[in-house]
Amino acid sequence: MVVELLSVGTELLLGSIVNTNARFLAEKCACLGLSMYSQTVVGDNGQRLKSAVETALSRSDMVILTGGLGPTEDDLTKETCAEVFGCALVEDGHTRKRIEEFFRNSIYKDIPKNNWKQAMVPQGALVLDNDNGTAPGLIMEKDEKRLILLPGPPGEMIPLFNGQVEPYLRKLKPGFLLSRMVKICGMGESQVEDALLDLIDSQTNPTIATYAKTGEVHVRVTASALDEEAAEKLIKPVVKEIKKRLGRAVYSVREEEDLETALVRLLKKHELTVATAESCTGGLLAARIVNVAGASDVFKEGFVTYSNKAKRKHLDVSKSTLKKYGAVSRETAREMAIGGAFATDSDICVSITGIAGPDGGTEEKPVGLVYMACCFKDQVAVEKYQFKGNRHKVREHAAVRALDLVRRTILENCQ
């Protein structure tokens, strides 16, 4: 089954926003085993939109449209799709009630007149309740062709897709498609591919695909079978083999779990607290940990010690170390971690010091050079990295590696 995406909105053509909806839907469709050969963006223009819908339907079985379902006259997606399928728009009583309900709970006193337009749906369409806005999702079917209409704001589109469109799509395909994500930190994409080459090449069910993220690699394993149990049986040994080959580099096999969430889970499991002492990352590392809801159980405090004076005052880095080895050195990183653990009375303290650039690099200590240390129960591990890229990239990579350093330290010491 071939699906394609049609994003509707002049703001995309003007470059006002990034089309993150397309990435989300493309990955979802890939996971569901749907083939995608094209994605299109068109503006809020009836004629061009109609032509785009017709073209898409001529080459694909199904078109997922996002945007253009708002209450204004500019919003034409529903009207255009109804026209292409030759069906009338009729008022949906259930949706009308939901719109009334939505406004009753809002700060608006009167319901804007325009919004009643959103209760009109193409005759025969499947209406998908939108809990986060007034535009319902719609599924239209005709002659084995399908149009799926979703609102543009990701906060409305994503829950609608996950809750109602995905189950609908699953039912369309015979059998069951299941996928698992193996998340890896500390190895490059080509390293991961090398380690899994024979699996990637030989496997057809499940299939294996790698995705590079900042400082991470994600491996998606997708199996197709008659039912969920059979798919699970196909996936399980492959995921097990991948985990065996990559060892501790695998930080999670949970779809929704990112590196900081995995770390916070590990800290909670071992009832450990962590503190941070950052120089070049300037709070980025602490902010990643605090990203996790409930981080307060394991994270109490962090220091951003950007100046030498601050490193000495809060982390007790010695004057002679700073003078002899410099602020960006193995020795300073070590003392920052030890000092931070002591100052905060945390079980673990992780430190980062480096040269993020664009200035400050020398031949001996070039831009991208970063030292990080992790102090855990009187033991200190220090690591040296040479990151590539601009200031932003160097700092992001450093934060990722520091999160992973803490994770590996716990795994090595707490089993």
Place this chain on the structure above:
Amino acid sequence: MVVELLSVGTELLLGSIVNTNARFLAEKCACLGLSMYSQTVVGDNGQRLKSAVETALSRSDMVILTGGLGPTEDDLTKETCAEVFGCALVEDGHTRKRIEEFFRNSIYKDIPKNNWKQAMVPQGALVLDNDNGTAPGLIMEKDEKRLILLPGPPGEMIPLFNGQVEPYLRKLKPGFLLSRMVKICGMGESQVEDALLDLIDSQTNPTIATYAKTGEVHVRVTASALDEEAAEKLIKPVVKEIKKRLGRAVYSVREEEDLETALVRLLKKHELTVATAESCTGGLLAARIVNVAGASDVFKEGFVTYSNKAKRKHLDVSKSTLKKYGAVSRETAREMAIGGAFATDSDICVSITGIAGPDGGTEEKPVGLVYMACCFKDQVAVEKYQFKGNRHKVREHAAVRALDLVRRTILENCQ
């Protein structure tokens, strides 16, 4: 002149990456006064790519293609475009030399055989030197139609566009198109639009368009004239009028300057230092300041005091304040800022304390409630916000508003 975008790459169809190139190019084209009605994504498939190029050329004067210029057999953009225009591929001696040069400075000993493919260019094409990779950009012209081919990695595409494609496009259009960005913080998009409504409605040259960003609004003013001087003359009074109407909410009129960069510039101008004391943002605010190259001149240290104990120890927040008013309160924010300024001996200290969610909210103190304070020379300003959205959004908005609070404090006290 009508332009459209064609992004080539199976990784986009699989949802492995977000199409940030399309946003960048769309905004650039809008600034250059080019009309865009369509954007398309296709995979690395010769037949479908050819059909997409032909379709695009049939409805637009110019197509900008990104991706598919790499050295592997999958990369077909150049070959396909040459086929569509009916021209041969010939080796470009200059590009061949540049590829040799590129590899001489790299870690590779031998030049991969595949890479010679990148020295082949369509006969008659304009070759654009790529300083960040081995694939040159290409501009092909035929019968008033144009194809512009750029490599997919943004780190190669953006410098190529800015340095060579933009000047080329400027020459195509008679006259000169100039645009200025007015950047605003502390007002919503509809507030800004209300304040500028008559200008937006009445102006045709320059035109005025608003863009909403997280916690910010950007207003682009674009003028078309015979030359740069004349365009500047058209833009100047409009930008002046906008600045007059929006007052201190305007933080910059420099295209490349973001909020933290504007703040660091202001701090340097007044020779002031700033410190941070963060609870719910957990380092996000400090990290924004350290984003700016050269921030070390004005930012020495910051605290992430997530626990009450840390607030007391490092920021000297009194036990009774925490007990009486709670950690998320006007009073705690105030004491955090005062304590942070004292502890760091900085001219300014800005503090944030709030409930980022999803848990921890009450009827009295709901999720999204954030207090922030700015201590400057014995004066403390405290502000209360109720942000919408998830944990991530609440924290991001809080960091933006805190940067702006410092900015406004300086403007009010240092003129």
